[in-house]
Amino acid sequence: MDERLLAALANHRRPALVAIARIVTRIGSPLVMGLAVDVVTVRARDWRPAAVYLSGLLVRHRLAMVVARTRPPQQGWLEIPKGPSLPSRHTTVAVPGGLLIAEQLTGSPRVALGVPASLASAVGASRLYLGVHWPSDVAAGAAFAALWWAIFKRGRRRARGRGCTVLPPGVSR
Numbered sequence: 001m002d003e004r005l006l007a008a009l010a011n012h013r014r015p016a017l018v019a020i021a022r023i024v025t026r027i028g029s030p031l032v033m034g035l036a037v038d039v040v041t042v043r044a045r046d047w048r049p050a051a052v053y054l055s056g057l058l059v060r061h062r063l064a065m066v067v068a069r070t071r072p073p074q075q076g077w078l079e080i081p082k083g084p085s086l087p088s089r090h091t092t093v094a095v096p097g098g099l100l101i102a103e104q105l106t107g108s109p110r111v112a113l114g115v116p117a118s119l120a121s122a123v124g125a126s127r128l129y130l131g132v133h134w135p136s137d138v139a140a141g142a143a144f145a146a147l148w149w150a151i152f153k154r155g156r157r158r159a160r161g162r163g164c165t166v167l168p169p170g171v172s173r
Contacts, residue, residue: 009131024126028091028126030089030093037100040101052096060144064086064089067084067086069086077130078131078132079131086137086140087137088124088142094124096149098116098117101115124138
């Protein structure tokens with residue numbers, strides 16, 4: 001299935017869509033998402049979002065090194081990817097990055113769910129369109145990120161339920 005979907009996408013590439021896919025890929029890059037998470041962290045005066053983002057990125061990197069899945073054939077690439085293919089790094093960072101940003105902007109985790117889903121879908125689709133990931137890599141990246149986010153949210157709820165408030169070093173109430 002992975003091969004057939006990539007072949008179908010390659011057969012329908014158009015210059016304008018390639019340009020759009022490259023822009024979406026840049027938006028979903030670890031650098032851009034990391035900078036956006038930093039802005040959210042500073043604005044919210046809460047270091048936990050950055051910690052979740054960075055720890056997820058590190059665990060994803062280790063997982064990718066262990067799995068060491070090869071990328072699709074290089075002749076289909078329209079970008080030069082870095083590292084192993086599974087799970088998709090761009091998709092992995094787009095999910096928590098989008099969630100953190102949307103939650104900060106809307107103030108509501110429930111309202112915010114559509115933004116990261118759309119962002120992660122667009123970023124994942126861009127990686128497929130550019131030929132640098134198998135579809136299952138993108139799905140695994142989204143699943144990994146969603147699981148990481150759920151663990152973070154559960155820990156946050158449990159801490160609040162016990163009346164815990166975690167402040168960054170040097171900050172007092």
